Amino acid sequence: MKSTYVISLAAAALVLSACSSSDSSSPAPEVSAITVLATTSVIGDVTRQIVDCGGGTVDVLMPIGTDAHDFSASSAQVASMVNSDLVVAVGLGLEAGLTDSFENAASDGARILELASQLDPIEFGAGGHSDEEGHDDEEGDAHGSQDPHFWFDMNRMATAAELIGAELTTITGDAAYTTCADTTASELRAAEGEVRALLESVPADQRILVTDHDALGYLADTYGYEVAGTVIPSGSTLAEPSSADLAELVATIKAEGITTIFANVAQPSALAEAVAAETGTDVQVVPLYVESLGASDSPAATYIDMMRTNATLISTGLQG
Numbered sequence: 001m002k003s004t005y006v007i008s009l010a011a012a013a014l015v016l017s018a019c020s021s022s023d024s025s026s027p028a029p030e031v032s033a034i035t036v037l038a039t040t041s042v043i044g045d046v047t048r049q050i051v052d053c054g055g056g057t058v059d060v061l062m063p064i065g066t067d068a069h070d071f072s073a074s075s076a077q078v079a080s081m082v083n084s085d086l087v088v089a090v091g092l093g094l095e096a097g098l099t100d101s102f103e104n105a106a107s108d109g110a111r112i113l114e115l116a117s118q119l120d121p122i123e124f125g126a127g128g129h130s131d132e133e134g135h136d137d138e139e140g141d142a143h144g145s146q147d148p149h150f151w152f153d154m155n156r157m158a159t160a161a162e163l164i165g166a167e168l169t170t171i172t173g174d175a176a177y178t179t180c181a182d183t184t185a186s187e188l189r190a191a192e193g194e195v196r197a198l199l200e201s202v203p204a205d206q207r208i209l210v211t212d213h214d215a216l217g218y219l220a221d222t223y224g225y226e227v228a229g230t231v232i233p234s235g236s237t238l239a240e241p242s243s244a245d246l247a248e249l250v251a252t253i254k255a256e257g258i259t260t261i262f263a264n265v266a267q268p269s270a271l272a273e274a275v276a277a278e279t280g281t282d283v284q285v286v287p288l289y290v291e292s293l294g295a296s297d298s299p300a301a302t303y304i305d306m307m308r309t310n311a312t313l314i315s316t317g318l319q320g
């Protein structure tokens with residue numbers, strides 16, 4: 001890995017010197033002026049803070065509102081992975097449509113930092129979704145039983161920021177990236193306190209979640225919630241529920257007296273609406289920001305705002 005990097009750096013230097021000899025007006029690039037590509041808008045926002053602070057630039061692969069499970073890259077986007085100094089990804093199968101792209105880009109020399117596997121991942125079902133083992137869903141289980149949705153725990157995201165900073169310092173030799181990442185991590189840990197206060201304002205016996213897919217395990221695990229059921233009985237949105245799955249969910253909602261289904265802003269909520277209607281009781285459907293930030297004029301334009309907004313929606317949705 002190290003020797004590959006040295007070779008590619010030498011090649012880059014050759015290209016740079018070739019460029020500068022033909023264009024003497026452009027200033028010599030600084031070592032720190034790297035380019036980073038992040039896969040999702042959620043990790044892209046945190047990556048951008050660190051990289052901007054350190055003097056580099058960031059592109060985010062997936063547009064706002066994209067379902068991260070379902071996104072596939074064009075060949076130009078695979079080339080941009082190879083041309084970036086670093087690709088920051090969630091991993092653990094979240095970006096299921098990018099598996100081949102990651103392999104192709106890596107074999108062409110891309111440097112890919114996968115975060116989730118380094119953040120003490122939990123297993124699907126750790127939030128109390130007890131029948132996960134019973135499902136034999138090919139797509140849902142294709143990436144194993146570890147849950148990639150770590151960003152629902154802001155302390156893990158703070159650790160992710162430190163991992164990104166350390167990697168950027170390794171690449172550039174510039175300690176500024178580590179310092180920048182420490183600042184970002186501190187901000188995330190401070191904001192986590194607000195989110196914790198919101199989520200812990202819900203009485204313990206009301207902390208029961210029904211969500212669109214099994215994405216909130218980290219939140220449940222961290223704040224003492226139970227995931228009683230999911231509209232899509234999988235850790236991925238790529239699976240589809242059977243009518244038996246939906247009937248079981250309706251029964252669970254009625255038995256537990258659940259009044260809110262937390263859907264997904266980036267997904268059609270028709271199925272959640274149908275489940276709510278089928279219960280015959282007054283069940284509301286409240287979309288959360290699950291896999292993507294919201295637009296710049298939304299209340300989830302940044303990762304911290306997204307988490308604050310989700311926590312507010314959950315605490316009011318369960319107590320309203």
Ligand SMILES: [Zn+2]
Binds near residue numbers: 149214235236237291
């Ligand atoms: Zn997901």
